[in-house]
Amino acid sequence: MTTNSTETKASAKSFIKIADDEKGYPLDQFCIPKHYEEDLERVLIPEGLINDRTERLARDIVETFGNEAIVVLCVLKGGYKFFTDLVDKIQVLNRNRGHSIQMAVDFIRLKSYMNESSTGKIEVIGGDNLENLKGKNVLIVEDIIDTGRTMQQLLELMSSVQPKSVKVASLLLKRTPLSVGYIPDYIGFEVPNLFLVGYALDYNEFFRDLSHICVINSNGKEKYSIQQ
Template sequence: MTGNASKTTASFIQISDDDKGYPLDQFCIPKHYEEDLERVLIPEGLINDRTERLARDIVADFGNEPIVVLCVLKGGYKFFTDLVDKIKVLNRNSGHSVQLGIDFIRLKSYVNESSSGKIEVIGGDNLENLKGKNVLIVEDIIDTGRTMQQLLELMTSVQPKCVKVASLLLKRTPASVGYIPNYIGFEVPNLFLVGYALDYNEFFRDLSHICVINSTGKEKYSVKQ
């Protein structure tokens, strides 16, 4: 079974389009980014608590079956790390445990604010190792959904036993193809978000909170084409 819109009952925290977030001066923001951000949308503490609940749901769903957790790099590494750590805590302290394997894949489709329309897959040569296994793909954000659909098609070709997708964020965008992952942290407005390993041309990965980038930041860190 692969994760898709018709076979998921995912729940999430919805952040409305008119959500004002939090002023930057109420949080510790790296000095080098203070002029580049509009507001904090999701504080790190809230991300941490939501990730803990997702970990509990995943362990409950998979039962005692082993799973391979496939991290989508680069943006997914922070959510992936925290999610795996919380599953490991549950393994140590709950009545049953889930054996974890770890693997990585890198996808690239963005330049500045727009998708390039070309999905670059790096490190997929060893996906044959996933044949017959339960796979949990961990992603930072589902935007249009096209990238994840392409990855799921690739996964089908290696014949895993089961594939589910956990995404920290699901963006509401008119460009969406309607794909919904199995596990969702937050549904967010159609904004360009950075922080917690989400980047803008490789910057802002070192920002702890998820924030809205402003026009100054977009200009400063844009790729000249």
């Protein structure tokens, strides 16, 4: 469970909560790449459910910004799949609603993990000049908020370039005792304290080619670990 302060902040947010005892779905009920069949415990969130939830988040974002132009900033690499699907759904809404929001896109690449552990500091290893975001409405798109430290550091970096506004959309928010209490503006799913892979979430750069969000097993962790 999250801390009391986190639960209080999250109460105003809209998200799907996946319980700690959620059993998920057997692997043999889904199409899993052969090379990962022995490395996963179960499917936790099927791709179809992710797709539907992303569509609702897109609608919420369009309603929030109204006629304001936005820059959608993708946090690579893990966020690219959620980012692509979210932008596509906003574009569909732009074509089929009475009003639309103008979008530009930008990218930043960060690193804060090795194996299962956060390194404790954010490392910007790729991206355009963030000065281009000065005076603009920025929507940061992330795959997962874990402890929240990485996002807090990114928001501090963002504040230095003086955007007009900054909001954060994260597909997943993890319940972890290590959380600093940060809650994003848009949340797809609140998930248990498990190491999840798939839908572009990786374990040392593997599993990005897995369509569903799954729980990695001990065999997968051992097979794809980085030896130090």
